[in-house]
Amino acid sequence: MINVSIIGATGYVGVELMRLLHEHPEVEIKDLVSKSSAGQLLIDIYPQFRGSKLNDQKLIALKDFKAEASDLIFTALPHGVSQDIVAELYGKGPKIIDLSGDFRYQDVDIYEEWYGFEHRHPELVKEAVYGLVELNRSKIKNANLVANPGCYVTASLLALLPLINFKKADPYSIIIDAKSGVSGAGRSLKENLLFTETHNSMKAYSPGVHRHGSEIEYILNQYLKGSYTENKIYDSKVTVDSSNLEKEKNRVEVLFTPHLVPIKRGILATIYLDLKEASSAAEILEIYQQAYNQEEFVQVLADKLPEIKNIAGSNFAQIGFKYDQRTNKIIIVSVIDNMLKGAAGQAVQNMNLIFGFAENIGLKSTALFP
Amino acid sequence: MINVSIIGATGYVGVELMRLLHEHPEVEIKDLVSKSSAGQLLIDIYPQFRGSKLNDQKLIALKDFKAEASDLIFTALPHGVSQDIVAELYGKGPKIIDLSGDFRYQDVDIYEEWYGFEHRHPELVKEAVYGLVELNRSKIKNANLVANPGCYVTASLLALLPLINFKKADPYSIIIDAKSGVSGAGRSLKENLLFTETHNSMKAYSPGVHRHGSEIEYILNQYLKGSYTENKIYDSKVTVDSSNLEKEKNRVEVLFTPHLVPIKRGILATIYLDLKEASSAAEILEIYQQAYNQEEFVQVLADKLPEIKNIAGSNFAQIGFKYDQRTNKIIIVSVIDNMLKGAAGQAVQNMNLIFGFAENIGLKSTALFP
Amino acid sequence: MINVSIIGATGYVGVELMRLLHEHPEVEIKDLVSKSSAGQLLIDIYPQFRGSKLNDQKLIALKDFKAEASDLIFTALPHGVSQDIVAELYGKGPKIIDLSGDFRYQDVDIYEEWYGFEHRHPELVKEAVYGLVELNRSKIKNANLVANPGCYVTASLLALLPLINFKKADPYSIIIDAKSGVSGAGRSLKENLLFTETHNSMKAYSPGVHRHGSEIEYILNQYLKGSYTENKIYDSKVTVDSSNLEKEKNRVEVLFTPHLVPIKRGILATIYLDLKEASSAAEILEIYQQAYNQEEFVQVLADKLPEIKNIAGSNFAQIGFKYDQRTNKIIIVSVIDNMLKGAAGQAVQNMNLIFGFAENIGLKSTALFP
Amino acid sequence: MINVSIIGATGYVGVELMRLLHEHPEVEIKDLVSKSSAGQLLIDIYPQFRGSKLNDQKLIALKDFKAEASDLIFTALPHGVSQDIVAELYGKGPKIIDLSGDFRYQDVDIYEEWYGFEHRHPELVKEAVYGLVELNRSKIKNANLVANPGCYVTASLLALLPLINFKKADPYSIIIDAKSGVSGAGRSLKENLLFTETHNSMKAYSPGVHRHGSEIEYILNQYLKGSYTENKIYDSKVTVDSSNLEKEKNRVEVLFTPHLVPIKRGILATIYLDLKEASSAAEILEIYQQAYNQEEFVQVLADKLPEIKNIAGSNFAQIGFKYDQRTNKIIIVSVIDNMLKGAAGQAVQNMNLIFGFAENIGLKSTALFP
Structure with missing residues (x-):
């Protein structure tokens, strides 16, 4: 206690x-x-x-x-x-x-x-330890100060980290088109957050200049530079193309565009990743499954795409993807509840790690549906 | 187990x-x-x-x-x-x-x-025992077959039972104007349940002829006829006017009008009750507090009205009221989550009673907000 | 022009x-x-x-x-x-x-x-002339100052005026349970109007003390006292029980409870009216049809109840009702778009009258659906 | 008539x-x-x-x-x-x-x-003439059979056509991330279109395989091959790099991912376009303004992004963009009402053209807001 x-x-x-x-x-x-x-x-x-x-x-x-x-x-x-x-x-x-x-x-x-x-x-x-559990579990356990990741960032990193070392991927121009529920904006008195201004509407905002875009790019590059190599969560599971790892400069470039959507909770990130040579759905699925087989809170869908309703109210992330042979791109769809896995839920997961509790205590709830 | x-x-x-x-x-x-x-x-x-x-x-x-x-x-x-x-x-x-x-x-x-x-x-x-826990707790414990109450019924009975024996109340013409989220209609493929037909709209349906109206009226009359007297949950707490109890005929008449509102979960029942003589907010509040002081899942609000967002996702009912001196009526507002206290939550509460578990096990979650 | x-x-x-x-x-x-x-x-x-x-x-x-x-x-x-x-x-x-x-x-x-x-x-x-067109058309034509009615008031009066002189009706205790979309609250920066506070929720507010309740009661009593007798819109059409018309005191008492519902536009008023003796659906329908046969913007439904989606975006009111023989009450359901027939649309209707334009110019749009 | x-x-x-x-x-x-x-x-x-x-x-x-x-x-x-x-x-x-x-x-x-x-x-x-008015006005006037464009297609083409000949643009890998309201799915009885399945949720569907993606790509390539050169609406206005026009093969490749969002009406397309060399916001704005200066129904925003609420209920398209210098991409945001400019409104615009009526007759309504 x-x-x-x-x-x-x-x-x-x-x-x-x-x-x-x-x-x-x-x-x-x-x-x-x-x-x-x-x-x-x-x-x-x-x-x-x-x-x-x-x-x-x-x-x-x-x-x-x-x-x-x-x-x-x-x-x-x-x-x-x-x-x-x-x-x-x-x-x-x-x-x-x-x-x-x-x-x-x-x-x-x-x-x-x-x-x-x-x-x-x-x-x-x-002193701060980055609190994305699936990336940094061992360091978090001993942290005195955890920096809990941003909501958009969590949805995006969970989708991208397994592929970022995939030798066929071209991480130079990742496009993230993210859609968030309104709770992500907090309880602030702004005209554009009024029901009458938001309901039945939708908009993009801050394309290319949202801070979470920089956070995603930063962590991906930190990862490629080896900052998280002690933790083999991802590295051990994928075929690393070491020629990829030029530690001197950024390897990853992210263009991030958030959208405001009239739902309360939930982030859906649609991510577009170019490939340098042809791949297959099976090959990509295997990468994801290896990365998340042991992860309770990240569920990989083999043959369908995730929906907000299946995770809103829970700490689970769900990730699905489509390999588009025609354009040789991967479309990855990642969903989380921005209040849970995107904020408070992940914070409690971090707490559980630090104090040696089972990682899922207090976080087992499934989505509140309907 | x-x-x-x-x-x-x-x-x-x-x-x-x-x-x-x-x-x-x-x-x-x-x-x-x-x-x-x-x-x-x-x-x-x-x-x-x-x-x-x-x-x-x-x-x-x-x-x-x-x-x-x-x-x-x-x-x-x-x-x-x-x-x-x-x-x-x-x-x-x-x-x-x-x-x-x-x-x-x-x-x-x-x-x-x-x-x-x-x-x-x-x-x-x-053989069936009516499963409104706050009314019928002792019988439920020994039941082999529990009839779990209807969702509108639960919201309405919890609001009305404490007042039904109030000697100043005139139960001959209770009006219940209830509003429900769409999940109450179940997962049935009907055109009028499509998003495009329901969103941004609202309607009344089945005024005066909805079955839940008859269930409310039936249980109230059963209660006044003494069917639930073994259980003193309510009776012990209010001043019963025994002249009220003509067991031969119905004492209560209910006009019930449900409405469909574009939310997912939640019932809000606005109930209008005539008084035969003047009362006061304090007098009415005391009746409610006596009825529900010991009840975890029924919360009485002293000076505000309840809202769906404070109970949706939880097993709690919240009840508020306004005594309108000018027309000498009480307006009672009662809210529950139709899927929880109105259905599955109450069913689990019944299960807990039957098997001797603490009544609130598995039901402690507060509303999912925002 | x-x-x-x-x-x-x-x-x-x-x-x-x-x-x-x-x-x-x-x-x-x-x-x-x-x-x-x-x-x-x-x-x-x-x-x-x-x-x-x-x-x-x-x-x-x-x-x-x-x-x-x-x-x-x-x-x-x-x-x-x-x-x-x-x-x-x-x-x-x-x-x-x-x-x-x-x-x-x-x-x-x-x-x-x-x-x-x-x-x-x-x-x-x-100098002011009350601008409910269907009640006061002839006076409006010559007005220099029109007082455009409240939104809840318009929905309620259109439903009640035809019946208020009905000799079987008991206007002493009219209950109006009204539900409004959020645009009725205007573009004001209040926390309780934020999307996150309103969406998927619902609440009653100001029961018995909302100003629109007093406006409804006031106009009904004015009407019964003869203030609108020059205009025979309603009077000529219904069987007036003249013994009803005691001009000295209020004849009508209204208990009005508004609710906030997460839609943008639309008011739905559910009105409960006691009868003093038995009536029939046919008798009541005839009263409504006589009152509104010639009115373009008030549509009486013979055998169904109105829904917001059928009027939102239009200047039309739709009114339906149910005669409940069991409790000898009439349940009337009246819907308008609060921004149109409840405010700006009615104001333009008043303008058309004053300047001698056809009453429906600029107002012919039907509901925007879906 | x-x-x-x-x-x-x-x-x-x-x-x-x-x-x-x-x-x-x-x-x-x-x-x-x-x-x-x-x-x-x-x-x-x-x-x-x-x-x-x-x-x-x-x-x-x-x-x-x-x-x-x-x-x-x-x-x-x-x-x-x-x-x-x-x-x-x-x-x-x-x-x-x-x-x-x-x-x-x-x-x-x-x-x-x-x-x-x-x-x-x-x-x-x-015999069929493609009915995107801004692209094909002169041919439509004489058509006996008009093929009215798809809703997603209209939103996307209006945003892309002005840039498709821009010599700095690389049309080989256009990404369109589109979000649609539920009315786009029609009035069909499908479980996933129920209010309870759609409200407060969101999902991507058919990534890379939706027919509208092929229609967008097809028309863009037709355009580049000269199928619409008689009509100089776009061509006359932009600096055409004729070396771009290899009529033998497809010049444009589109990856299209639609999403379902819980609003009734409206499509928001977020489009990502690579540039081959650096450009500037001013240069891009000029291209758009030249293309649409004379077009009533396509409004170009100079310094903000469009929102659904500003066009829902109207036949207007609004287009905004952001030039992201860091990644040298253009992010274009295009919004229409799928029922109007995306379907029935555009069809009426086509009718007006064919019969020689003013193009905007019956279509002047602005958005229904709030």
């Missing part, structure tokens, strides 16, 4: 963490920190917790929070804000799992280029 | 039962019976179970089902069909929880009037 | 007026006044007007608006705000159609009671 | 044609032919036409249809079925606008390859 606190408890990621954690058999929820709602009862803001273990829980202000009493802190805060609070908490005892973008890049200059401001705690970046 | 089977596993209620049961720590899923999909893998029809305990489960035909191997059978079948299958299974050993309308009326003639055909197993009706 | 201006052009009602008016063959759009967007091109805020006659139209500030250049002004402003601007414009030449609640009550004290603040222009209230 | 009939009147495209045509000032609707509903009143199937000019219109069977009485026939039928009926009607007098895929390919063998069966009327294919 561990004591767990959440900073930023009343945002959508915070509320999803509470939903998962208050049922987790190894977790005691300690403090819920909220700037906007300190002093209030949680159930007055989120009435769904009436009758649950959190029925009487109050939200507190950061200044009243004693980090030492927790074994683990989740920080669910905007980027830029998060780094300062993590810096304040780091070293006081508890492990930290940060759900912002602040600690996902080992290269501070790339972070600064894409986020548009200076990183004030570059020393902490070195 | 008990062995549980489901007949009618691939309908929406069946799939919801599977979702709940495969995570239930005291349950082993034994057989999944499906007429339409016998022989297929469950995950080929419902891919959300990939990676779960049900990953390799096959659906079987009824003729291959051995009732004796189960401790409990859920029958999730259309009315009319269910009674024959229950009759075939009854007495072979397993307890049965039936989710159809076939065993909800102790008076076969009322059933026949509203369902429009003969009941072929009136003898079994006598 | 008349010159028409809109004050409050960029709210949802304003944009709907523009949509209708820029295609109206007798209308030239003169000025579009907007507080928040003065100086901007309309198409930069509402890109749907690209390529239309309004492609180059700029929004202007109220201070730059010359009332005299217009033949008609629509004021689409919040209540409280509207009365002052109408007072400023009134008498400068143009006719005014006001879409706020400020001029709908001839009795200022009732307005003040329900709106909670003082009316600053009671003298103008006397 | 012309007499117009519709074969296949009760499908979604048929009903959209009726919506447009019954308000068209130059059109008299003659016969509505329906296989499934012959003999019924239109308003009993589509109650939205109550109170309109079509209030008393009956649906008739094909055998009772006299082609000679019409000046124009729209055939809104499934492919395969349509060709036989068109063959039967052709030459009897009326012009025909066919909305199926049967006459869109001048090369019958390509049609047969993608549609999977033999074309039974290859002689008629030669």
Whole structure:
């Protein structure tokens, strides 16, 4: 049994963490920190917790929070804000799992280029371990600070990592066309997030300039440069074309275009990958199956494409693909629930790893359907 | 650990039962019976179970089902069909929880009037115990056959039962205006259930002639006639005006109008109750609080009205009300998830009672929000 | 050809007026006044007007608006705000159609009671003509100031007016359970109007205390007191029980409960009316048909209930009903598009009347389906 | 005034044609032919036409249809079925606008390859004129048989045609990631089109093998081979690199992946186009503006991306783009209403051309928003 606190408890990621954690058999929820709602009862803001273990829980202000009493802190805060609070908490005892973008890049200059401001705690970046479980499981187990991946990033990396070393693949020009439900935008009061502006509509936004595009490209290149070679999750399973591994320069280029779609939860990433020579569905399927045979939360579909409804409400990713012989491209479709495998679920998976719990505890729910 | 089977596993209620049961720590899923999909893998029809305990489960035909191997059978079948299958299974050993309308009326003639055909197993009706847990907990514990209540009925009865004996209430003309999500209509191929016909639309249907209206009225009258007096859940808590209890004739008349609303899950019942003399919000609140203080799954809101989003995905009911002094009426708003407290969740609650498990095991999830 | 201006052009009602008016063959759009967007091109805020006659139209500030250049002004402003601007414009030449609640009550004290603040222009209230066309057509033709009815009010009055003099009806306790799409709440930045808070959810709000409930009750009583007797639209058609008409006191009491439903447009009002003696479907149908036989925009359904999808995007109301012999009540279901017959469409209908155009010009569109 | 009939009147495209045509000032609707509903009143199937000019219109069977009485026939039928009926009607007098895929390919063998069966009327294919107005206006004016383009095809071609001759573009590997509302699937009773299966979900389907992908590729190649050179709509406006025009072989290769999104109407196509050398936003914008400056129904956005809500309910296409310098690709986003510019609206535009009416008559409506 561990004591767990959440900073930023009343945002959508915070509320999803509470939903998962208050049922987790190894977790005691300690403090819920909220700037906007300190002093209030949680159930007055989120009435769904009436009758649950959190029925009487109050939200507190950061200044009243004693980090030492927790074994683990989740920080669910905007980027830029998060780094300062993590810096304040780091070293006081508890492990930290940060759900912002602040600690996902080992290269501070790339972070600064894409986020548009200076990183004030570059020393902490070195401590941070990238929290994509399937990529980095062994390092996460010993991490003091985990940088939980972005939602679009998780959907995309799970689809791309198995193929990135595939000798027939041409990773120079990966196109990711991703579609997200509205919860990904958080609980912010913006006109374009009103029901009347979003329902029955659809749009692309930030093509080529969304930060998650840079995160995907960054991690793929880190991977190809060997940053994750200790972990053989992927490497051991595919035929690595070592001539591919020029560690000096970027090997992968990603063009990423996100879209807003009128659903609540779920990301569907459609990924286009060129091949340099002809392949086959069987060959590609084998690569995926080798990569994910042992992974509970990544399900590879042999002969159909995944749909949001089959994963929304669960921590599962589902991946399907089509090899198009005519154009010699692979179309990969990857779906996750952005609140779960794309945020809070993956964070709990990281927590389970760090504290030695079974990786799937608290995360076994299947999709809520219909 | 008990062995549980489901007949009618691939309908929406069946799939919801599977979702709940495969995570239930005291349950082993034994057989999944499906007429339409016998022989297929469950995950080929419902891919959300990939990676779960049900990953390799096959659906079987009824003729291959051995009732004796189960401790409990859920029958999730259309009315009319269910009674024959229950009759075939009854007495072979397993307890049965039936989710159809076939065993909800102790008076076969009322059933026949509203369902429009003969009941072929009136003898079994006598064995059936009405499965509204909050009303009938003690009898359910010893039942061999439970008649799980209708979804609209559950939302309405939980709101009305506490007030039905309130001496200031006039139960002669209760109006229930209920709104349901589309999952309540099941997975049937009807033109009016197509997305294009339902989305961005809304309609009333079957005003005054929906079977659930008769079920609500029937149970309320049964209750007033003393059929549930052994169970003091409600009676002990309110000031009963015994002059009200003319056991010879109906005391309650219900006009019920359901509506179809473009959401997936959830019933919101708005109920209008006349008062014979002035009351107050405080007086009414006390009646509700006394009725439900000890009930985990029924949450009474003191000063706000419930919303679907706070219960969808959970087994909780939430009830709020407004006393309108000007017209001397009470407006009660009651919300449940029709798939959970309105069907599969309540059925699992019944199972927990019968087998002596804690009533909330497998049912603690809070609403999936956002 | 008349010159028409809109004050409050960029709210949802304003944009709907523009949509209708820029295609109206007798209308030239003169000025579009907007507080928040003065100086901007309309198409930069509402890109749907690209390529239309309004492609180059700029929004202007109220201070730059010359009332005299217009033949008609629509004021689409919040209540409280509207009365002052109408007072400023009134008498400068143009006719005014006001879409706020400020001029709908001839009795200022009732307005003040329900709106909670003082009316600053009671003298103008006397000039205002209530703009429910089917009720008040002849007076509207000569009006200088029209008070366009509320959206819920229009749906409810069209359903109730034909029956309010029906001698078998008991108007003392009318219950209106109304459901509205989200556009009715306007383009305001409120957390509860975010997509994530509204989609897949539903709620009741303001039961018994919503202003539209008072407006419905007020107009019905005005009608029974003879305020609309010059206009025989309804009176000439139904058997009036004159003993019903006690002009001294209110005859009608309305309990009104609105609900928010996740659709964009549309109001569905389910209305419950007690009868004092038995009636029949045929008798009631005849009353409706007599009332609306000559009305293009009110369609009476003989044997089915209306649905939102059949009127959303059109100026039509559709009304159906069920006579419930068992409880001796009538259940009436009335649907309109809140943006059209419930606001901008009805305002254009009023404009057509005032300027002697055919009443249906610019309003013939049928529902946009699917 | 012309007499117009519709074969296949009760499908979604048929009903959209009726919506447009019954308000068209130059059109008299003659016969509505329906296989499934012959003999019924239109308003009993589509109650939205109550109170309109079509209030008393009956649906008739094909055998009772006299082609000679019409000046124009729209055939809104499934492919395969349509060709036989068109063959039967052709030459009897009326012009025909066919909305199926049967006459869109001048090369019958390509049609047969993608549609999977033999074309039974290859002689008629030669008579058919491809009905993308912006591409083929002059030929359409004299056509006896118009092949109205597919919905995905219209959205994609309008975005691609201006760039296909751009000398910096590499048309060898165009990727089109398209997202469609559910109305595109028609009114067919399929389980995966139920509200409960579609709402809050999303999926890709038929990647690389959808017929509309082949239609896009086919028309682009036809265009590059000179099939549309008489019409200088595009050619005259862009700098054509004639070395590009190898008429012997295909120049363009398209990978097309459609997605189903839970909205009613609207297609959003996100198109990825490689460049062979660096370009600039200004250069690309100029190409688009030259192509569409004179086109009312195609709006080019200079500095923002289009959204479905700005065109749903209208015949307008809106196109925006982003030049991504980093990867030297253009991302083009094109939106249309699949029922209007993608089907019935474009068909009416074709009708206006053929009969010499102003091209925009009956099509001026802007988007229905909110």
